Amino acid sequence: MAAAETAAVSTPGASAAAVGAAPFFAAAREGKLRLQRCRACGTWALPLRTRCQACGSSAMQWRDASGRGTIFSHAVLHRPYHPRHQGRLPLVLAQIDLAEGVRLQSNIVDLDLDLDTDADQIKVGREVEVAFEALADGSGTVPVFKLV
Numbered sequence: 107m108a109a110a111e112t113a114a115v116s117t118p119g120a121s122a123a124a125v126g127a128a129p130f131f132a133a134a135r136e137g138k139l140r141l142q143r144c145r146a147c148g149t150w151a152l153p154l155r156t157r158c159q160a161c162g163s164s165a166m167q168w169r170d171a172s173g174r175g176t177i178f179s180h181a182v183l184h185r186p187y188h189p190r191h192q193g194r195l196p197l198v199l200a201q202i203d204l205a206e207g208v209r210l211q212s213n214i215v216d217l218d219l220d221l222d223t224d225a226d227q228i229k230v231g232r233e234v235e236v237a238f239e240a241l242a243d244g245s246g247t248v249p250v251f252k253l254v
């Protein structure tokens with residue numbers, strides 16, 4: 107179970123789907139951010155959990171999240187480490203604290219900034235909202251974020 111409980115949902119590949127992230131990516135294709143939530147106490151979960159970390163219940167369910175959050179941390183990527191980055195650099199990597207109380211790694215997109223000179227305008231605590239990006243290879247859709 108350890109692998110399933112710690113699996114990231116930041117990539118839509120077969121390994122993530124195999125451990126239960128399929129509802130996350132199915133929702134993303136519909137333009138919805140859907141996360142696990144405990145039916146017993148209402149605590150949201152990310153990464154995937156088989157049991158609630160707050161109350162221990164196994165009654166985890168998938169629910170639509172608000173898609174709102176704030177930037178917890180960020181960095182500007184200048185070198186590609188994934189095929190998805192080719193032709194898109196520089197790209198802002200960020201950890202987003204969602205309103206539901208969980209943290210998601212993603213990208214900040216649609217910036218009207220020159221990231222070589224204006225990256226300091228991306229700040230911890232700035233509000234963001236979810237958007238969705240279809241992967242160029244057709245393998246899925248991932249949530250990304252825009253500044254509010």
Ligand SMILES: [Zn+2]
Nearest residue numbers: 144147158161
């Ligand atoms: Zn719970």
